[in-house]
Amino acid sequence: MSSRTPSAPAVARPGWGQAVATVLAGLLAMGVVAALGLWAAGAGDLPDGAFPRVVAATVVTAVGGVVRMSGDAGGLAETRAGVDVIPLSVTLAGALVIAAGFVRPLRQGSVSGAGELAGWAVRIAVPWLLALLGLSLGARQTFTISLGEGMISDIGDLFGITPEVGFAADVPLTLLCGLLWLAVVLVLAPLASRGAPLPGSLTRFQEAVRPAAYAMVMLLLVCVGLGLVVGLVAATTRGHPAETFAVLLLGLPNLAWLALTLGLGATWDGRVEGPFALPMPHVLDQVLRSSDVSAVNVGTLAEHDGRVWWLVPVAAVLVLAAAFVTAAGSPAGMPLWRHAVHMAVALALTVLLICLLGRVSASYGLSVLGIGELGGDLAGELFLRPRIWSALGLAVLWGLVTGLLGALLAKGLRRKGAG
Incomplete structure (x- = not known):
């Protein structure tokens, strides 16, 4: 049988x-x-x-x-x-x-x-x-x-210029x-x-990489969630709901993750010239609209709105929470210094990703017989770019400190659970 x-x-x-x-x-x-x-x-x-x-x-x-x-305005004009x-x-x-x-x-x-x-x-x-x-x-x-009104419009009509x-x-x-x-x-x-x-x-990546990867994804998603709450409150209390929802549906992470890097101490350089209608908070628009390149950080923003200082403690709490999640998901016997290093590397890579994805650059211009690149409605420029190396250095520092603190918190909770 x-x-x-x-x-x-x-x-x-x-x-x-x-x-x-x-x-x-x-x-x-x-x-x-x-x-x-x-x-x-x-x-x-x-x-x-x-x-x-x-x-x-x-x-x-x-x-x-x-x-x-691309642009085409004929032989007498340039776009x-x-x-x-x-x-x-x-x-x-x-x-x-x-x-x-x-x-x-x-x-x-x-x-x-x-x-x-x-x-x-x-x-x-x-x-x-x-x-x-x-x-x-x-x-x-x-x-x-459209050439608008005035001398440039008259020149365009005279020579039959229809810029595209x-x-x-x-x-x-x-x-x-x-x-x-x-x-x-x-x-x-x-x-x-x-x-x-x-x-x-x-499986070797499961223990070494997954806790930090999971924590960083959660950090980014929580930042977006907080930004969504702030945006919905602004839409219901400050008017212009259509503009606010346009920002939320197109660029919410752009602003939320920018705010995270600012809370960590990073600086971005930027400038706005011309009639760009910026999908961003008014305080950021104020800082960027200057005659020269502006440094965008917590200090410069706080000169226009003191509430910006709240970005620092919020970022600290969020990063510390991410460090705790990383430590709690890591093997129990891992040394404290390794927790700190893992968090520093993970946060630095996350900030690098934000810096690479968050860059903004836009420009347009029209010149008719050499006239037109003088501002007004026919030219504009916008850019926002990070100071990457200083941002990464700050991320490493924050990662080391919060990684150590998060590991200590996780270790204390494990002891209480075992007891």
Whole structure:
């Protein structure tokens, strides 16, 4: 009489259908957030049915794609325009949805090995590239620029000048940057997800990297959550709700993560020249509108609004909480200095990411027979860039101090729990 060992039930591996659904869900989330934000900003009134193309361009830039501006005003005039900003609200929406879809098979146990994990990532990458190709081809439009009134308008009418400005996605570069963006999301998703067991060959990363990765993701999301609360309060108490919701739906993480770095002591350099309507707090607009490059930090902002000093204690509490979460999720026998080093490295990488993603640059101008680059409504410039090395140095210092304190707090709680 032979005995049979019951076999484990077969687990369905994630296939192409699930990969396509994950990609479509992510793009749908990004498209909805971008469309609502642009609609609230007034882009729904753009001529020539340009709104869908502007939405496509916004999604393209949200995943790191490149959208180039171009101008044409004939031989007697010259136009220039350029925009370099990432709408991080759109980016965050897509990253969260795609990450959730990628991690789901891990939690269900349908992906168990490193090879299967890589195959699952490839199945997502293929429809992602195809969808991104379609968006890139659709992200192009041309607009006619009004010369306004006065001498320049008269010259334009005399010579029949009709300046145009447009945008078009750089397809090859967009596909490359979009694939890199997806790779970062798919690498960080399982590392930052506590409920998703990693394949056996990757378990060493589970103890060394996952606690810090999880804590940093939570830190960034909490900053966005606090910014959302502040934005909703401002929308209900200070008027201009459409403008506020446009900022929330397009650039909430841009401002929330900028505020985090400012609370840690970082300085950003920036300037606004011309009639740009800035999607940012009034106090920041005040500092940037000067005759020279302005240093943006807690001190300069507090000269216009003393409440800005609250960024420092809020940042301290949030970073300390992240350090505690990191220590609590790390092995119990880890030395204190290693906790401090892990936190310093994680916070420095997080601040570096914010500095790279939070840069803003925009400009436009029109010159007719050499006239026009004199300000007014025909020229403008905006930029905001971080002092990266000082920001990283401060992040390392904050990480070392809070990493040590967080480890001590976690160690004390463990002792009380054991007792």
